[in-house]
Amino acid sequence: xxxxxxxxxxxxxxxxxxxxxxxxxxxxxxxxxxxxxxxxxxxxxxxxxxxxxxxxxxxxxxxxxxxxxxxxxxxxxxxxxxxxxxxxxxxxxxxxxxxxxxxxxxxxxxxxxxxxxxxxxxxxxxxxxxxxxxxxxxxxxxxxxxxxxxxxxxxxxxxxxxxxxxxxxxxxxxxxxxxxxxxxxxxxxxxxxxxxxxxxxxxxxxxxxxxxxxxxxxxxxxxxxxxxxxxxxxxxxxxxxxxxxxxxxxxxxxxxxxxxxxxxxxxxxxxxxxxxxxxxxxxxxxxxxxxxxxxxxxxxxxxxxxxxxxxxxxxxxxxxxxxxxxxxxxxxxxxxxxxxxxxxxxxxxxxxxxxxxxxxxxxxxxxxxxxxxxxxxxxxxxxxxxxxxxxxxxxxxxxxxxxxxxxxxxxxxxxxxxxxxxxxxxx
Amino acid sequence: xxxxxxxxxxxxxxxxxxxxxxxxxxxxxxxxxxxxxxxxxxxxxxxxxxxxxxxxxxxxxxxxxxxxxxxxxxxxxxxxxxxxxxxxxxxxxxxxxxxxxxxxxxxxxxxxxxxxxxxxxxxxxxxxxxxxxxxxxxxxxxxxxxxxxxxxxxxxxxxxxxxxxxxxxxxxxxxxxxxxxxxxxxxxxxxxxxxxxxxxxxxxxxxxxxxxxxxxxxxxxxxxxxxxxxxxxxxxxxxxxxxxxxxxxxxxxxxxxxxxxxxxxxxxxxxxxxxxxxxxxxxxxxxxxxxxxxxxxxxxxxxxxxxxxxxxxxxxxxxxxxxxxxxxxxxxxxxxxxxxxxxxxxxxxxxxxxxxxxxxxxxxxxxxxxxxxxxxxxxxxxxxxxxxxxxxxxxxxxxxxxxxxxxxxxxxxxxxxxxxxxxxxxx
Numbered sequence: 001x002x003x004x005x006x007x008x009x010x011x012x013x014x015x016x017x018x019x020x021x022x023x024x025x026x027x028x029x030x031x032x033x034x035x036x037x038x039x040x041x042x043x044x045x046x047x048x049x050x051x052x053x054x055x056x057x058x059x060x061x062x063x064x065x066x067x068x069x070x071x072x073x074x075x076x077x078x079x080x081x082x083x084x085x086x087x088x089x090x091x092x093x094x095x096x097x098x099x100x101x102x103x104x105x106x107x108x109x110x111x112x113x114x115x116x117x118x119x120x121x122x123x124x125x126x127x128x129x130x131x132x133x134x135x136x137x138x139x140x141x142x143x144x145x146x147x148x149x150x151x152x153x154x155x156x157x158x159x160x161x162x163x164x165x166x167x168x169x170x171x172x173x174x175x176x177x178x179x180x181x182x183x184x185x186x187x188x189x190x191x192x193x194x195x196x197x198x199x200x201x202x203x204x205x206x207x208x209x210x211x212x213x214x215x216x217x218x219x220x221x222x223x224x225x226x227x228x229x230x231x232x233x234x235x236x237x238x239x240x241x242x243x244x245x246x247x248x249x250x251x252x253x254x255x256x257x258x259x260x261x262x263x264x265x266x267x268x269x270x271x272x273x274x275x276x277x278x279x280x281x282x283x284x285x286x287x288x289x290x291x292x293x294x295x296x297x298x299x300x301x302x303x304x305x306x307x308x309x310x311x312x313x314x315x316x317x318x319x320x321x322x323x324x325x326x327x328x329x330x331x332x333x334x335x336x337x338x339x340x341x342x343x344x345x346x347x348x349x350x351x352x353x354x355x356x357x358x359x360x361x362x363x364x365x366x367x368x369x370x371x372x373x374x375x376x377x378x379x380x381x382x383x384x385x386x387x388x389x390x391x392x393x394x395x396x397x398x399x400x401x402x403x404x405x406x407x408x409x410x411x412x413x414x415x416x417x418x419x420x421x422x423x424x425x426x427x
Numbered sequence: 428x429x430x431x432x433x434x435x436x437x438x439x440x441x442x443x444x445x446x447x448x449x450x451x452x453x454x455x456x457x458x459x460x461x462x463x464x465x466x467x468x469x470x471x472x473x474x475x476x477x478x479x480x481x482x483x484x485x486x487x488x489x490x491x492x493x494x495x496x497x498x499x500x501x502x503x504x505x506x507x508x509x510x511x512x513x514x515x516x517x518x519x520x521x522x523x524x525x526x527x528x529x530x531x532x533x534x535x536x537x538x539x540x541x542x543x544x545x546x547x548x549x550x551x552x553x554x555x556x557x558x559x560x561x562x563x564x565x566x567x568x569x570x571x572x573x574x575x576x577x578x579x580x581x582x583x584x585x586x587x588x589x590x591x592x593x594x595x596x597x598x599x600x601x602x603x604x605x606x607x608x609x610x611x612x613x614x615x616x617x618x619x620x621x622x623x624x625x626x627x628x629x630x631x632x633x634x635x636x637x638x639x640x641x642x643x644x645x646x647x648x649x650x651x652x653x654x655x656x657x658x659x660x661x662x663x664x665x666x667x668x669x670x671x672x673x674x675x676x677x678x679x680x681x682x683x684x685x686x687x688x689x690x691x692x693x694x695x696x697x698x699x700x701x702x703x704x705x706x707x708x709x710x711x712x713x714x715x716x717x718x719x720x721x722x723x724x725x726x727x728x729x730x731x732x733x734x735x736x737x738x739x740x741x742x743x744x745x746x747x748x749x750x751x752x753x754x755x756x757x758x759x760x761x762x763x764x765x766x767x768x769x770x771x772x773x774x775x776x777x778x779x780x781x782x783x784x785x786x787x788x789x790x791x792x793x794x795x796x797x798x799x800x801x802x803x804x805x806x807x808x809x810x811x812x813x814x815x816x817x818x819x820x821x822x823x824x825x826x827x828x829x830x831x832x833x834x835x836x837x838x839x840x841x842x843x844x845x846x847x848x849x850x851x852x853x854x
Contacts (some may be wrong), residue, residue: 033662033836039447042586047699070606081836082836082840084833085832085833085834085836085837086837088830088833089833089837090817095534096534096542098625098766099532099534099544100544102529102534104529105526107522109524109620113790114763114777115523115566115790115791115792116525116810117527118766118767120770120802122803122804123770123803133842136841137837137840138837138841139843139848143670143676166528167554170840171533175840181544193761196768197798206803206804219760224612225659225801225840227799227804228804228805231450232652249852250849250852250853253845253848253849253852253853254849256845256848256849257843257845257846257848257849259845260845260846261842263453280847287439287443287848287852290844290848291845291848292842292844292845292846293842293843293844293845297845306661335821336541336616336821338817339545339590340545341483342817343547344815344817345817346817346818347763347817347818347819347820348817348818348819348820349540349819349820350568350819350821351821351822352645352824353822353823353824353826353827354821354822354827355695355827355849355851356837357834357846357847357848357849357850357852358820358822358827358830358834359820360836360846361828361833361834361837362833362837363540363542363820363848364542364820364824365542365544365818365819365820366818369818374652375653375814375815376549376664376813377549377633377634377654377708377815379814379815379816379817380654380816380817380818382544382816384811385804387805388771388804388806389806389807389809390769390771390772390775390802390806390807391773391774391775391786391792391793391807392766392774392775392776392777393774393775393776393777393785393786393790393791393792393793394762394777394778394781394787395780395781395790396761396779396780397779399779403515403785403789403790405512406510406511406515406786406788407785407788408789409508409512410509410513410516410564410565410789411784411788412511413564413597414563414564414565415560415719415720416684416687416720416784417687417717417719417720418680418683418684418686418687418718418719419684419687419784419787419788420726420784421680421683421684421714421717421718422677422680422681422683422684422782423782423784425676425677425680425714426677426680426779426782
């Protein structure tokens with residue numbers, strides 16, 4: 001399965017190289033297929049959406065929009081235990097994200113000058129939800145809840161129809177709980193293009209969020225600028241730091257919870273203890289046998305899994321900061337001590353009882369996180385992802401007169417005499 | 428120069444089309460030239476930077492980095508009136524941007540659960556400053572001041588050498604005032620690539636900001652993901668709303684302060700008063716004669732300028748929200764009344780004595796603003812542009828036990844048994 005590597009300066013370098021190698025180039029055929037879809041949707045609107053839906057999903061609903069009745073029915077008919085679990089998760093997500101909300105500010109000075117920054121939710125946001133086995137209700141909550149807290153007026157969900165031509169009822173249930181405003185049964189690059197340009201039946205949005213396959217991701221990338229997008233997510237990853245206080249059973253379970261996502265997912269354990277390394281590998285072999293996605297787990301562990309014995313805790317911390325992982329578990333004695341030291345990570349899970357799936361579903365922080373080392377400069381999805389800011393300036397005649405000479409001087413230095421003129425003409 | 432158009436539903440449509448038509452496709456030759464430069468810098472580092480600098484700038488300094496002495500000398504030798512103007516501008520910019528600073532938060536619950544969001548400045552940021560006539564000291568302040576307030580540890584400026592092989596002293600002066608940490612005499616796509624990958628002499632950064640020509644902009648776009656970037660700025664624009672209380676002299680001056688930027692810049696006046704429209708055109712003709720960049724102004728006004736007579740103030744507001752301009756001047760009676768109504772704009776200038784150049788240089792809000800209608804979803808450059816967020820979660824054994832059933836239920840619904848296992852294995 002996985003062999004144990006010793007940190008020696010070279011092994012770490014190889015590891016970084018291995019992880020980065022997962023972000024593969026997009027096939028040119030995908031790129032040009034998506035470009036063609038986008039152009040057709042732009043030119044032919046609903047008719048093109050209809051044609052592509054028949055082509056890719058086998059059939060097309062008469063009306064794209066899912067009725068309010070169908071959404072309400074999904075919620076009413078859902079298993080109450082499932083609904084309760086989602087409601088509890090939603091409450092936690094809402095509580096955490098409400099703390100992220102920024103206020104507009106205004107600076108009204110004694111001389112009459114008023115300046116400020118107005119913060120407002122985006123008007124209309126599109127949320128893509130994949131079909132098939134990747135139709136995750138948790139993903140609906142993690143995208144929709146912060147959007148509504150930000151004040152997004154209209155949240156439009158798109159999702160491909162199931163084989164029976166209907167929407168996935170679990171997705172409808174999550175959407176009803178999260179407050180999604182309208183739902184359209186359209187998927188793929190055609191759904192992204194329809195949201196970006198608007199069609200007769202599908203509204204034009206300001207931003208598109210949510211995960212999707214390579215066609216969806218490529219369409220989002222190509223349409224960035226026409227609309228805003230969340231991020232281009234790469235393959236998922238977990239890094240775990242463990243000392244002698246860690247429990248190998250937990251380490252193995254957490255590595256596999258990441259590895260089961262897909263064959264490109266990466267799970268890496270750094271530990272100061274060779275015995276912990278060995279016991280974790282034993283546990284991996286034991287536990288994997290019981291899991292539904294055993295094949296995927298074994299393949300991703302083989303290709304992108306690693307267990308590395310480090311010479312010190314400092315070495316583990318340095319390596320974590322270099323790797324900038326999406327998920328970072330700290331299974332060290334006194335885990336809170338590391339909140340400040342770990343510079344780059346999407347989300348940090350501290351201690352024995354904070355496994356990564358707790359964050360995926362439930363605790364409150366977002367599970368849409370920067371991957372592939374981009375936590376160096378990107379941040380988790382948040383309320384800030386759904387706002388726009390506008391500055392405003394009101395100056396009085398006296399205040400502008402006081403600023404006159406400075407502005408004219410800088411403008412002249414820059415050779416912009418029309419800039420200077422616009423101040424001078426007022427006095 | 429400009430003729431008067433009457434709003435009639437069609438004229439507005441044409442106007443939007445005209446503005447959007449400015450965002451032209453990048454020539455394929457530029458794209459592939461930039462790709463080649465990036466690949467060469469990645470493969471050959473400093474040597475490639477050196478070769479391109481000789482090729483594009485005519486010569487290459489022996490050492491790329493500008494010495495601390497040279498930077499200090501620039502500040503000492505600068506005109507004290509200029510230094511004072513920059514210091515006043517810097518103080519205003521710093522005061523405004525300090526208000527944008529978000530705090531890390533922590534939620535420590537009575538049951539021992541701790542969750543939070545840590546906010547930290549990016550470690551290293553690159554700031555591009557163009558050479559030649561577009562070497563603007565104000566641009567150094569607007570990019571560098573928020574970066575330092577955000578807590579960026581090291582701010583690296585790159586700028587092409589002047590014809591004499593030296594750095595532009597005005598740029599050095601502004602950099603010294605703004606607290607730029609290191610300066611390298613390199614320009615073009617090669618500078619962007621050097622910052623993205625790092626070379627023996629130029630440090631690798633996490634984000635690159637600052638304006639540049641089409642090669643610089645294309646390199647930033649291509650390297651997005653390897654590093655973060657600020658935004659892809661399109662041509663600049665101003666929209667002015669005026670009623671009978673507006674002064675045509677001011678309107679004309681402000682239109683031209685935008686039009687002088689470049690031939691693709693757009694200046695549009697909406698007014699309810701035909702007489703204001705006529706007088707503004709008279710003033711444009713009068714004032715333009717005195718301005719250094721007369722040719723540019725005349726060409727941009729001819730191609731992308733417009734004066735439109737609207738039927739009501741509401742119509743002007745609706746059109747402003749549709750156009751989502753970078754700069755929006757409100758020359759209406761009771762201008763503050765419109766702070767809430769104007770939904771989409773980068774920066775709003777309220778009243779007679781708040782001309783756009785006041786914001787470009789001095790008042791405090793940032794002058795790096797979303798262009799070409801992207802204020803619908805993008806925001807001005809801010810302290811938020813220079814931070815990264817990390818979530819953290821610490822759960823106790825009891826808290827996880829309480830959450831156990833909900834998490835396992837959702838994970839099972841999603842078919843992710845390894846996610847469920849990572850909770851179950853702990854109990």
